[in-house]
Amino acid sequence: MRTAYIALGANLPSWAGPPAATLGAAAQRLEEFGQLAARSSLFSTEPVGFAEQPRFVNAVVALETALGPHDLLKELLAIEKDFGRDRLNGIPNGPRTLDLDILLMDDLEIHEAGLELPHPRLHERAFVLVPLREIAPELRIVGRGRTVAELLQALHRSRTGEANAVVRLENDQWPAAAQS
Template identity: 50%
Template sequence: MNTPVEAYIGLGANIGDAAAAVERAFDRLDQQAGIRVIARSSLYRTPAWGVTEQPDFINAVAEIATTLGPLPLLEALLAVEREAGRDRRAGERWGPRVLDLDVLLYGDAIIEEPGLRVPHPHLHERAFVLVPLAEVAPSKHVPGHGPVVALRERVASGDIQALR
């Protein structure tokens, strides 16, 4: 693939210095072959979702241009997670993590592959994703759900704090 695709990546962490882990992940993403970070949101402190008995998360979103296909992009994200010390085999679903990177949107594609669903299946209902996504791409359309700004208005976000 030669023509870059606009994609959005969710970043999150809540173990150790989570803010530093997310900042490093922005840099590592930009260093990956076939990925260029175009825009990045602020960092946000957000309460845990799913399993709530754990530390708050630091969340953010990166807009990227990528020449990687969806599955190679996912592999690049998993490599960045592993470099940060994440072992997905050992982690519980929605549990604490040193780094979590998710493909939120890949162009306007709807993707149903083993291990990869795009748009991210819960994107439209998670304030911790919609708040930073609305910062970088408020008019972006989420296939099957509508504009990010409209989705953002439908979720409670009073417990989310912008850090920088």
């Protein structure tokens, strides 16, 4: 089994309901491909890139899976589509019903069109690092030589505005799991 860390995000409602409900339903779908070993809290985050859109709801889960990275990516894209995401016609960095990204998968390094592991902008995004630190603070990022906690600390120093734009949400339908 491999451990994949997957970022979940949404800022538009889907058939499942508002973004928090969408993330909950998407997390249930991920269990078709393995076991959720951990899930972060939900966080409300400022949009990055295209600013004229609603705030996002973000989280990170650790999925223990037998799938390889290419097969997992294929399944994540299918889940996004099932929740109403249209990657071809959507605005880059724009509003979406669901975004699922593989952040890391064990210590794999892949640099191919359509799949890069670790995620190439992981170290620049508080909306990913904050929830990832909650479930795996000491996880060392391949190719960066630093832990999640260290990367977040560096981001706080360099981009205070973005790092402070991540706010923990309380939600009864999204219980954060204990750290693995």
